[in-house]
Amino acid sequence: MHLFVNDAFALEPVAVRQVGDIWAQLCEEAVLAAKSDIALTRAMNAAILYHGSFAAALTHRLALKLADHDLDVDELTVAITQVFLSDPAILTAAAADLLAIKERDPSNAEILTPFLYFKGFLALQGQRVGHWLWHHDRLHFARHLQSRISEVLGIDIHPAARMGKGIMLDHGSGLVIGETAVVEDDVSILQNVTLGGTGKESGDRHPKVRHGVLIGAGAKILGNIEIGEGAKIGAGSVVVRSVAPYTSVVGVPARPVGHAAPGSALPGVSMQQTLDEPDYVI
Template sequence: MSLQESNVVTLPLDAAARQEVAALWSVLREEAERAVRRDHALLRAMNSAVSMHASFGHALSHRLTIKLADHDIDRDELLALIYGAYTDKPGLLGAAVADLEAVKDRDPSNTEVLTPFLYFKGFYALQGYRIAHWLWAMGRRHLARHIQSRISEVFAIDIHPAAVMGRGIMLDHGSGLVIGETAVVEDEVSILQNVTLGGTGKETGDRHPKIRRGVLIGAGAKILGNIEVGMGAKVGAGSVVLTSVAPYMSVVGVPARPVGRPHTAFPGVTMDQALSEPEYII
């Protein structure tokens, strides 16, 4: 199957996923058309990335293929592989929509879905991981590792294919991010650059952190071991977290310690990096 043939492939979706994917696809096409009206030099780029495709699934597969193909797995092979994933698990497209919406809603430098779809490596590293995770679950471990390696080479983001990642996740910048084999990251989490969700270096088995819904992890934080960062918690920039964090608490420092008062929101969604008392920005 060639890249040009992507327009004639049908990706089956359940009703809920079809509705949310179609809505985002309409917005994405409108934003691409506006971009061309503002700057006609973008016509070829917008056609290649968006306008020539029949659906969001086609466009995303094409874009991800271009970024991850290499001399070991060429574009046609990789395109067919990604289509296979989206056909087998159409919820992967729904997850991609939730991830794009998360970036649009949380990144103050961006107010659209087109920009992260075209350019943001955190988004594409996450979508590449989702393909690798699908392969891992089917027992195609070496191919999953190949995708993991390509993501690391291209985006400087290393997510083990066996890790479990939810929906509506924002990997902001993403550079230097490492997520280990038994890590869990639930829905609506935001993670800044140079974060490690790792082991302690001496354990086997279930040895990586569990990041619950709505958590915000600041730049450069290291969360190590089979510990839990509770729902709605904040982890300060540069912190080293070695013990579990209670829900809706904030921790900072080396080693990390609780600071400020408990809060009630999901900082992974609000991106509120301030503490009410004492004054502190993560």
Template sequence: MAGLNRSLSDLSKEPPLSSDVSGLWEALCGEAMDASSKDPSLTRTMNSAVLYHASFAQALAQRIAFKLANHDLDQDELLSVVAQALISNPDIVDHAAADLAAIKERDPSNAEILTPFLYFKGFVALQGQRVAHWLWHHDRIHMARHVQSRISEVFGVDIHPAAKMGKSIMLDHGSGLVIGETAIVEDDVSILQNVTLGGTGKESGDRHPKVRRGALIGAGAKILGNIEIGMGAKVGAGSVVVGSVAPYTSVVGIPATPTGRRHSGLPGITMDQTLAEPEYII
């Protein structure tokens, strides 16, 4: 318990150059206080999840541990593991803050930070994967597998611990998402539900997709093999993609083929799901 208390104390210190994290934490606390004042029955929830913590890092660690704990690894044991990862790699905290900001900006159903922090399984699942990724690369393979398994069981999101995830990522809904071991998802990407970034069979080695910055992946899309989804690309809902997609290009269908005019901008940020010619919504 002493080790756990020291870890939580260390988490009260925000990492250097964390003005964005500090600003987000202030906003999160303000939203939690407002929610508590409007509905006093939520006071205990807001206190334990947000207001009793000294920093965003502390609150984030507690949220991950609370959601993923079970009889195999209880909340205090898991909290110690998560805290160690966040202390050793402050980028996890920074990236989590960027993810929250991205959700607030992109999701038309949500205008705050508190709701995704508490309730959006795509957000919490991604932060758990960041912890599992740290464990994977510090020779704690079975602990990483444990965290991955719990994320899958609790949220229905299965992201391999070795997959490389950028920041400012929105996993909208999250349900049914599968991302394989050698996949890469860069910054500013948005992925909707029931998407697979998978392999094409029993091949080994580098075998999963690389999704470049600002791409938008529609619901139910299956992207298979060691292929590249270029910067700013759009993949239509229900499409099956087995070949690389050029930057700023939209693809739809089974198998997916280019459609419409080449666009500009980053649809992963703008959430622009339409095509000029022909009209199509992903």
């Protein structure tokens, strides 16, 4: 565990600074929280301040959340530590996810709260651990984590799904992402979204969500289709055909209702949920 002191193992210098900055900010916010409410002192110490690094604190948080009678905190701590040591880029992705939440969620202006409490953030980091396990022939361990994340956090992401960084799973409740799905960088997804199959295919059968997409609450995106860069999917929409880049779709079945110029602000980052057409708000 001494390698976790500064999270510098096998990371590029820029990534080391990013993770280090996140850790410093997290500690500062934990100290302020404890000072503002003495009842939180023990909690802030146990969750953040007693740890030597972002990696160690994240390991502890995930292990504590996902432990059960089959795999206890110590066993999960060993496994998660191994994953972070083997693929420290997971830490960079986690740091990017925290920044994404801080920048995009109007109800939250810090990184401490999502780190400790946001289901979407915690489920995504657990899935990243499961993804590593899945690709290193530890399928049953990965399945166990998927099951625990679903039971504890109400979010079901298959460990084989490929998730980018800078992702915000807002609220997260009821989110389902299938085995062959891809979610690229800077995507924001609201609650009760399904990235699923059509129920009649095998193999590569789930959506590919490209850079900067925004998916509204309750949307169902089904099949091996592509949601192009910068697209918006309206709340409650059912999408069964590919969506062109920078296109907004709504409805059942979804149909295009707006277009933006390529290179426009990415809706997954801006969280701009309105359209130029005044009749539509996703």
